[in-house]
Amino acid sequence: MSVSFEAIIIGTGQAGPPLARRLTAAGMRVAIIERGLFGGTCVNTGCIPTKTMVASAYAARLASRAAEFGVVTGAPVSVDMKRVKARKDEISDQANHSVENGLKSMANCTVYQGHARFESPHEVSVGDVRLTADKIFLNVGGRAAVPPIPGLDQVPYLTNSSMMHLDFLPKHLVILGGSYIGLEFGQMFRRFGSEVIIIEGGPRLVAHEDEDVSAAILDILNREGIRVHLNAKCKSFARRRDETIATVDAAGITSEIRGSHVLIATGRRPNTDDLGLDKAGLAVDWRGYIMVDDQLRTNVRGIWAMGDCNGKGGFTHTSYNDFEIVAANLLDNDPRKVSDRILTYALYIDPPLGRAGMTETQARATGRKVLMGTRPMTKVGRAVEKGETFGFMKVLIEADTKRIMGASILGTGGDEAIHSILDVMYADKPYTVIQRAMHIHPTVSELIPTMLGELQPLA
Numbered sequence: 001m002s003v004s005f006e007a008i009i010i011g012t013g014q015a016g017p018p019l020a021r022r023l024t025a026a027g028m029r030v031a032i033i034e035r036g037l038f039g040g041t042c043v044n045t046g047c048i049p050t051k052t053m054v055a056s057a058y059a060a061r062l063a064s065r066a067a068e069f070g071v072v073t074g075a076p077v078s079v080d081m082k083r084v085k086a087r088k089d090e091i092s093d094q095a096n097h098s099v100e101n102g103l104k105s106m107a108n109c110t111v112y113q114g115h116a117r118f119e120s121p122h123e124v125s126v127g128d129v130r131l132t133a134d135k136i137f138l139n140v141g142g143r144a145a146v147p148p149i150p151g152l153d154q155v156p157y158l159t160n161s162s163m164m165h166l167d168f169l170p171k172h173l174v175i176l177g178g179s180y181i182g183l184e185f186g187q188m189f190r191r192f193g194s195e196v197i198i199i200e201g202g203p204r205l206v207a208h209e210d211e212d213v214s215a216a217i218l219d220i221l222n223r224e225g226i227r228v229h230l231n232a233k234c235k236s237f238a239r240r241r242d243e244t245i246a247t248v249d250a251a252g253i254t255s256e257i258r259g260s261h262v263l264i265a266t267g268r269r270p271n272t273d274d275l276g277l278d279k280a281g282l283a284v285d286w287r288g289y290i291m292v293d294d295q296l297r298t299n300v301r302g303i304w305a306m307g308d309c310n311g312k313g314g315f316t317h318t319s320y321n322d323f324e325i326v327a328a329n330l331l332d333n334d335p336r337k338v339s340d341r342i343l344t345y346a347l348y349i350d351p352p353l354g355r356a357g358m359t360e361t362q363a364r365a366t367g368r369k370v371l372m373g374t375r376p377m378t379k380v381g382r383a384v385e386k387g388e389t390f391g392f393m394k395v396l397i398e399a400d401t402k403r404i405m406g407a408s409i410l411g412t413g414g415d416e417a418i419h420s421i422l423d424v425m426y427a428d429k430p431y432t433v434i435q436r437a438m439h440i441h442p443t444v445s446e447l448i449p450t451m452l453g454e455l456q457p458l459a
Helices: 016-025 040-044 047-064 081-104 180-192 211-223 316-331 360-365 381-386 414-427 447-452
Strands: 002-004 007-010 030-034 109-113 116-120 123-126 129-132 135-138 142-144 172-176 195-199 227-229 232-240 243-250 253-259 261-264 268-270 303-305 344-347 353-357 370-376 392-398 404-410
Touching (some): 007 016, 016 081, 016 316, 040 081, 047 081, 047 180, 172 243, 172 253, 180 211, 180 344, 195 253, 211 392, 211 404, 344 414, 353 414, 360 370, 360 392, 360 404, 370 447, 392 447, 404 414, 414 447
Parallel strands (some): 002 129, 135 303, 172 195, 195 227
Antiparallel strands (some): 116 123, 123 129, 142 268, 232 243, 344 353, 353 404, 392 404
């Protein structure tokens, strides 16, 4: 059976459903295809469920510190993992059902549940049904990348997705990978009560950040009792009785790291290997990401790629922004581009890291004259009042133009305070706009103008 539409959307992550709303509102007949859970990574195994669990871990940590605030709890703090999971499931399921119900009740939108594969550049099969359209949009997301380590396929390892099913506390969690996923889960489960070891192959955690940021994050984790092995290459895995053994090489010395459970957090890969992209003639890079131009068009006319599968962001906010770019160009005669956006993201350990624009290393590499301002969170009143003084803030300024090049805020509220800086960067205004602003006391953001008044040339 063949059915014709004006547009086909494959995937229901952060870009697909809002695009379906815009296209149907414009009068197009749209088919949207989902092979798994509606809402994609963010709703089901990413942002919403993990940050819900981060909130539980924060509550556990705060409860354990209650005496510092003059609060008497009357009993040792314990964590009920079944209730943690139930709360996470309830919040995640609400979001999942909202996406599914919204699509299934949308006028001019037909939902197909199954695996989509290209049969030609404008023909897609879902089971026994053939769908055709002049416009096809890919929003197929990504999944955990599992490294080819000998023995790994013989042990019951976890990924960010399977971690969502745990309703018990791993006694000893070994995490392979020292970036976003590994660090967030590591701190989370340490606060729940697990022993945690992180194995990182590089010389520092979150290697794409500046060295001072990486060092501060390491200090935060160490203070909570998380053991971190840097420059540690995992050579093999094995299962012995009820333990998983990781054989690790560090500085030429081989050792064994034992744990009850193992989380693989070594990166992501796009869900593009089973879509029949070759039948559509779509170009991919060496990692499998679909190649797109500045307006997210592929090399095949009439096909766009949005979200994690195009390698242009890998975050929920970049995926949604992809939708905005495609809709603006297609429907609004508004020539928006990927290159117009400023890199920004957060790392949700506690305290969080908010980032925007260049790192200090990248700013130095430009060869321009750069000014830098820093301030430790110990000198931020809001952090002192909350008893959360770990971390610091840093901002980089191009001396000649007075434009903000980038900023890092590692500290309580850093994921929110960074937007004060980001918005001025988008406005392309000098840093003095923030420096001269009157902010509310007591907040984290109020110290950004103070920091900007203490700029010094990079050494």
